[in-house]
Amino acid sequence: MIPNSPDGATQLEIFKKMALLKGNDERSRKVISTGRLVMPYYSYRGQEVIPSALAVNLRDTDYLCTIYRGIHDMLAKGLPLRDLWAEVAGRVHGTCKGKGGPMHLTDVAHGVMVTTGIVGASMPIANGLAWASQLRKDGRVAVATFGDGASNIGAFHEALNLASVWKLPTIFLCQNNRYGEHTKYATATGAAKISDRAIAYGIKGIHVDGNDPIAMYNAAREAVEHARAGNGPVLIEAMTFRFHGHVFGDASKYIPKEEMAEAIANDPYPRFRTKLIDDCIATEAELAAIEADVETRLDDAVDYALASPFPGLEEVNTDVYGAAA
Amino acid sequence: MIPNSPDGATQLEIFKKMALLKGNDERSRKVISTGRLVMPYYSYRGQEVIPSALAVNLRDTDYLCTIYRGIHDMLAKGLPLRDLWAEVAGRVHGTCKGKGGPMHLTDVAHGVMVTTGIVGASMPIANGLAWASQLRKDGRVAVATFGDGASNIGAFHEALNLASVWKLPTIFLCQNNRYGEHTKYATATGAAKISDRAIAYGIKGIHVDGNDPIAMYNAAREAVEHARAGNGPVLIEAMTFRFHGHVFGDASKYIPKEEMAEAIANDPYPRFRTKLIDDCIATEAELAAIEADVETRLDDAVDYALASPFPGLEEVNTDVYGAAA
Amino acid sequence: MSDSQPNQITVLEAYRQALMDAMTDDGEVLVLGEDIADPEEGGVVGITKGLSSKFGDLRVRTTPIAEEAIIGAAIGASLVGFKPVAEIMLMNFTTVAMDMIVNHAAKLRYMSGGQTHCPIVIRTMTGAGMSTGGQHSDYYEAWFAHTPGMKVVCASTTEDAYGLLRSAIDDPDPVLMIENLPIYWTKGPAPVPGHRVPLGKAKVVVPGTDLTIVSYSRTVLESLGALQALGEAGISAEIIDLRTIQPWDQETVLASVEKTGRLLVAHEAVVPFGAGAEIAAVVQEKLFGKLKAPVMRIGASFNPVPFSKPLEAEHITDAAKIAKAASALMKK
Amino acid sequence: MSDSQPNQITVLEAYRQALMDAMTDDGEVLVLGEDIADPEEGGVVGITKGLSSKFGDLRVRTTPIAEEAIIGAAIGASLVGFKPVAEIMLMNFTTVAMDMIVNHAAKLRYMSGGQTHCPIVIRTMTGAGMSTGGQHSDYYEAWFAHTPGMKVVCASTTEDAYGLLRSAIDDPDPVLMIENLPIYWTKGPAPVPGHRVPLGKAKVVVPGTDLTIVSYSRTVLESLGALQALGEAGISAEIIDLRTIQPWDQETVLASVEKTGRLLVAHEAVVPFGAGAEIAAVVQEKLFGKLKAPVMRIGASFNPVPFSKPLEAEHITDAAKIAKAASALMKK
Numbered sequence A, B: 001m002i003p004n005s006p007d008g009a010t011q012l013e014i015f016k017k018m019a020l021l022k023g024n025d026e027r028s029r030k031v032i033s034t035g036r037l038v039m040p041y042y043s044y045r046g047q048e049v050i051p052s053a054l055a056v057n058l059r060d061t062d063y064l065c066t067i068y069r070g071i072h073d074m075l076a077k078g079l080p081l082r083d084l085w086a087e088v089a090g091r092v093h094g095t096c097k098g099k100g101g102p103m104h105l106t107d108v109a110h111g112v113m114v115t116t117g118i119v120g121a122s123m124p125i126a127n128g129l130a131w132a133s134q135l136r137k138d139g140r141v142a143v144a145t146f147g148d149g150a151s152n153i154g155a156f157h158e159a160l161n162l163a164s165v166w167k168l169p170t171i172f173l174c175q176n177n178r179y180g181e182h183t184k185y186a187t188a189t190g191a192a193k194i195s196d197r198a199i200a201y202g203i204k205g206i207h208v209d210g211n212d213p214i215a216m217y218n219a220a221r222e223a224v225e226h227a228r229a230g231n232g233p234v235l236i237e238a239m240t241f242r243f244h245g246h247v248f249g250d251a252s253k254y255i256p257k258e259e260m261a262e263a264i265a266n267d268p269y270p271r272f273r274t275k276l277i278d279d280c281i282a283t284e285a286e287l288a289a290i291e292a293d294v295e296t297r298l299d300d301a302v303d304y305a306l307a308s309p310f311p312g313l314e315e316v317n318t319d320v321y322g323a324a325a
Numbered sequence C, D: 001m002s003d004s005q006p007n008q009i010t011v012l013e014a015y016r017q018a019l020m021d022a023m024t025d026d027g028e029v030l031v032l033g034e035d036i037a038d039p040e041e042g043g044v045v046g047i048t049k050g051l052s053s054k055f056g057d058l059r060v061r062t063t064p065i066a067e068e069a070i071i072g073a074a075i076g077a078s079l080v081g082f083k084p085v086a087e088i089m090l091m092n093f094t095t096v097a098m099d100m101i102v103n104h105a106a107k108l109r110y111m112s113g114g115q116t117h118c119p120i121v122i123r124t125m126t127g128a129g130m131s132t133g134g135q136h137s138d139y140y141e142a143w144f145a146h147t148p149g150m151k152v153v154c155a156s157t158t159e160d161a162y163g164l165l166r167s168a169i170d171d172p173d174p175v176l177m178i179e180n181l182p183i184y185w186t187k188g189p190a191p192v193p194g195h196r197v198p199l200g201k202a203k204v205v206v207p208g209t210d211l212t213i214v215s216y217s218r219t220v221l222e223s224l225g226a227l228q229a230l231g232e233a234g235i236s237a238e239i240i241d242l243r244t245i246q247p248w249d250q251e252t253v254l255a256s257v258e259k260t261g262r263l264l265v266a267h268e269a270v271v272p273f274g275a276g277a278e279i280a281a282v283v284q285e286k287l288f289g290k291l292k293a294p295v296m297r298i299g300a301s302f303n304p305v306p307f308s309k310p311l312e313a314e315h316i317t318d319a320a321k322i323a324k325a326a327s328a329l330m331k332k
């Protein structure tokens, strides 16, 4: 692990992304609960640090394959708010013309290549993108994000092993929020640590507190440098927690009250916010301004989305096949 | 590992099985090359020690799920020669009435529950048999055999993890013969040792020389005792080699001559045979008698098989569904 | 809600009741799947709620997210006399377990020459209309119906949900039970405990004289929804709920079409190479020269399920589209 | 052998030549699969022999035994402009990769609103007759033809093997190329380099007047084998090689059946819910009232492929059975 912590500007960058992610999640749940939008929504509140600290180590041209619980990953990677909101509202101005929706966003311009609703599927596909980088020698890395539960499905195993023997620049980022749907980590997972599974593939494994922006930044940086340098894949297990259940409407009854309370008490967002002020990296006013700006942009994005038209019905069976050569 | 070696009687038992397996493999290749039978045949010559040393630690009631290269596993477990030969000859007196063939033998009476032609598939099914034992508390263990290449497929991962969290009495026996079809171990497998993969599931892993009957006996005994005692699954990686290519007709051009020569020079069969004589466990005459007996039984089984009728054509679409309750 | 009306329960409750009763009647019935035990709230929609508390966590077992392992475990236990009911949460996830289902569960009886067999039930839910997009609501019944050794059933009522699941559990072969998610919360009469609905028997839901509409799963309710419009157009439709797709009840369907002379097959799956094609192929053969019009088929538009609400609505086989297709068929 | 006759090569060599030429013409064509590189002897039957030596081991890559990883890698590379040809050794092993094929390759274009697409080819071999038993010779073309976004092709000659594979590689969508194993070593004219056979176009192999036999893959050769017996019975059969199953050439088939008035669909897959059902369903609709007899179908018996030689022979759709079915159809 690289011990030294990122400079103030970088820390502020990370915070800016965290503020955007947190604000977007809160807005999403508000818009749904007030009935303005209907969509299956997988809140990532509590997991903001991971993609934020990763993204500052990535380039626009790097590839991302994420999952249904992945809007935080995409926003951190650069997915524009208006495109996101128009998509989750099912409108024609959405990134996927409304055809994909919240579980299937794609935004090639920012490297958001695949969003899958199938547990484990982000990993084998990320390998193909990493293979492309290897062939083109363009130095890109491919990041596949997934959850703790996904580390028990066959696709995880096949993908990490292939990445190892092909020495691919794939970063397998496991966001371990301790639960897979309603199932506890230990009920489903035989490994003491998911990062230990790197041994099974002879690859680099990193275990990190995904709620600590500095530690997460260093872990991500180490992984990205390792992969970019052509040293092969990395498995990162970033420990975190989700505050609002598996999917919107889930009351998390399967989570012990104390566990939830303790997790929320350790909410990484206010902790990092306070740290930035204590370390004189930013003032309360500056951070408040960042947060206010997020709200303004969200107002704009939501209004834009809801004002955007639905796709025409003729769109229902277009984009199924391309025009044959 | 249990250091002490099995008594002479047990060693002789292991040898008897090895003699049967070796004789059967040689006879199979002879019968095919002389055109008396047509079948896809996956020679196990060189791998006889593994199932022989395992089987003396098993009961008839223990379960076995094996693979296309599994006739050695089945014979060691007790599959009668006549039933085997009638099946691979496609005759109605075969264990499966000729419908299964060499890749799909089943012999419930001796615990040979499934033989699959799908790489990796023996493992998830063995878990179900182990679950049955756990439910019935009948102390049975379920053994799934598979190859080194199979340790890279998703089913391996899913099965070992499930066995771990369910604490199943499943023994995952990997017969590492260094090649998967034409592909070298290192070309396909990221792990330094397949037994290291046990770490990924928090289960017991054993790495053993599968060509050393004593070491293999102790490894199998340790695994069987562990599983029977309710301590959960075990992954055994038994190192070995196959002398006659992947499938009958494969000239093994992808195997370096020296590697093949060295492996054959270390043929475990003559080595163990000599050891038994040197250790005064048996005389040359006694071992020769065992081998002669194997030939006699093979003569009988082959004749029986070839004299046995083919199934009637009406059998083509029976056994597809049972009679509904 | 289930007690808001006397003797009325939801389809979801009917499935749960069937599992409860089957596990009570037969100690060899097992249940496994993701999140299905009570510490995990008895499943994501609560169908298996109460089972693990009542029957213990060895018989009712939450699994990792590992569909191959789930079906494999069900197969293994079934080979030695257990009757596992495995839940694959959504039908799209059966794609992960296809090898276990198709190469093993469906074939072991045959490949073993009848020495073993796999009395397992695979319960899975699906169905468009919930805005879940392209990977959560497909119907693949045609794949499994094309697989020798498999049986495939779909229920559209509380009584069939209960009775078909009980029969599927009794059945000596692998049965795929496809449950429609959107209709889980519709209500109907509470099934008689122990009631069985035989596999392979269709049901004439509404008798009619002008044309036959064969459908199953949610699409039966959509077909019923088309009745009023058809009635107003003076068309008397006979509605048949196929209930079992493999093996399907040719006798009942042929008798009906012989009477009406017209057949519309309606299902939620896309039309090309769908289950409707088999029904059309058999009917045109068996009733050649007796049909007043060609057998017509209606199903979802040929594309993945879209997220956007208007597109999703356009995609689905609903009552209005069925009424339109039926009227068009009358004019042929 | 390939030079035993001038300009004659085997079907196997035609596939190899197509891969060679495609990789030479287009640097973005990649090949991956188990044992496919030259250190592994260029595949278990040698189809990819020579490719890795010529194009390097980054473009031609042997994989672990991991079908999900194979298709996933193909998909990922295809999203950014490569044209991967992934080999799934045998069709039964596609069951391991169904999620990648059906939920991803076939859907990414649609779900991304056209931002990305998957120009991949999946080559797989299958076919009964080699005594490989129940898990090595199934035909699942109907599953993939039922999947929006997928294309499915089958060749029965050297020229189609070459031309269809070249077109499949050019195609912007995922194409499943089903290769029949038993006919790999049959010979035919060496294809013209660069020759393309358009997807979606059937071929009238033998013109006839009394009935139409539509088939594909090895079954085309079996249909041709039935010609003599049919001729002796005074029956003039028109033989059509469908070549592409999805999208299939309705125009050519309908024109032929309109002429003959009779259709027999013959394929190696089992009949119920098979591809023949779709063809029958469309033809009975489009040619209602114009048919002299019902559309008939013939395929393998409804069971897994048996090992025992006589049973395997009984199971397969061969020339004799096709001739018998065609004659019976003439009597209807």
Ligand SMILES: Cc1ncc(C[n+]2csc(CCOP(=O)(O)OP(=O)(O)O)c2C)c(N)n1
Pocket: A069, A117, A118, A119, A146, A147, A148, A149, A150, A151, A177, A179, A180, A181, A246, C034, C065, C067, C089, C093, C096
């Ligand atoms: C193959 C497959 N099986 C089951 C599901 C249903 N499912 C959706 S999310 C989920 C839990 C995943 O948990 P985890 O990997 O920890 O990710 P998290 O949701 O916690 O971020 C499950 C079981 C699925 N989408 N795909």
Ligand SMILES: Cc1ncc(C[n+]2csc(CCOP(=O)(O)OP(=O)(O)O)c2C)c(N)n1
Pocket: B069, B117, B118, B119, B146, B147, B148, B149, B150, B151, B177, B179, B180, B181, B246, D034, D065, D067, D089, D093, D096
């Ligand atoms: C899912 C699947 N993929 C590919 C194959 C083709 N195949 C049969 S055996 C084999 C090699 C297996 O190697 P290994 O696991 O080492 O076992 P061995 O044959 O060496 O005993 C392969 C690739 C298969 N049978 N199943």
Ligand SMILES: [Mg+2]
Pocket: A147, A148, A149, A175, A176, A177, A178, A179, A180, A181
């Ligand atoms: Mg999780």
Ligand SMILES: [Mg+2]
Pocket: B147, B148, B149, B175, B176, B177, B178, B179, B180, B181
């Ligand atoms: Mg091997």
